[in-house]
Amino acid sequence: MDTICRSYGREGIAKALNANVYGNGTQALVLAHGFGSDQTEWHYLVPYFAYFFKVVVFDWFSLRMYLNTAGYNGGFExxxxxxxxxxxxxxxxxxxxxxxxxxxxxxxxxxxxxxxxxxxxxxxxxxxxxxxxxxLSDLRTLLPQVLHPSTIIQSEKDRIVPESVAFYMKSKLGGHANVNILKTQGHLPQLTAYPLLLEVLKSVLHINK
Incomplete structure (x- = not known):
């Protein structure tokens, strides 16, 4: 990231990632999407969180280990x-x-x-x-280096990412981690079960309204 910052500058990165900011809060809340989607997948949640945060959304792709290996069920052979x-x-x-x-x-x-x-x-x-x-990327070796507290939110039935991945991450993260299983199906609860996701995020972010 530092290399990218030097190459493009802060404003250049925001432009390259098509970043948008909503709300006038003093704290930033960054919502990042995964492969095949874009920032619009957060459109159900952004209006609510914009009351409390400066919400940042942008366009990129994520990296995770999807392949099954010995002792790890990533979801795909x-x-x-x-x-x-x-x-x-x-x-x-x-x-x-x-x-x-x-x-x-x-x-x-x-x-x-x-x-x-x-x-x-x-x-x-x-x-x-x-x-x-x-x-094909495998960043699991980096998990112990993540020392900040984490909340892993997972649908109880996801054909792309099995529930076991959430608990694997919890066991390997360097900081304290919780797993919250949503009573829904699918890989994109921000589109299909956003009320459930919103309630979990409100709790994690200590929002009582």
Whole structure:
């Protein structure tokens, strides 16, 4: 990040990441999205938190370990990930149409439409390159270096990330960590179960209103 700051400058980074700030609070609350989505996935939550914080949203992709290894269930076997890459390369539009409902996990037309639009407008070659980075990266060795208290929020049934990942992270993080399992399905509760997610975040952020 320091290298990026020197290359682009603070304002340049904000522009490159299409950053937007809402609210006039004295504390910043940063909401970051994952692969295939963008900052608009937070649109249900931003208006509420803007009353209490300076809410920062931006566009990027996240890194996590999705592959199963000995003693770790990341959600996918290597052959499954290779099949995803193959499908993306052969027919990106068809892959989006099949992947999005699986990721959403519930029968929500609006959520499927939102995520499908966001993922579908990616350049297929860039999407494949990013997907390889996302699915094949392994940053688990960094978890013990995270010393700040953490709250891990997980849907009880997520076809993309199994519940076991949340408890694995809790066991490896260097600081105190809690796991909060939402009584919902799907990978994007900020779109499909935002009232549940909001209540958890209000508790974590000590908001009583």
């Amino acid at each position: 290597r052959w499954e990930v290779d099949e995803i890459f193959k499908e993306m390369g052969e027919n990106f539009t068809s892959w989006v149409q099949s992947f999005v409902p699986s990721a959403i996990g519930v029968n929500s037309t609006s959520a499927i439409s939102e995520f499908g639009h966001s993922l579908g407008r990616m350049n297929p070659k860039i999407a494949l390159s990013v997907a390889k980075t996302v699915f």
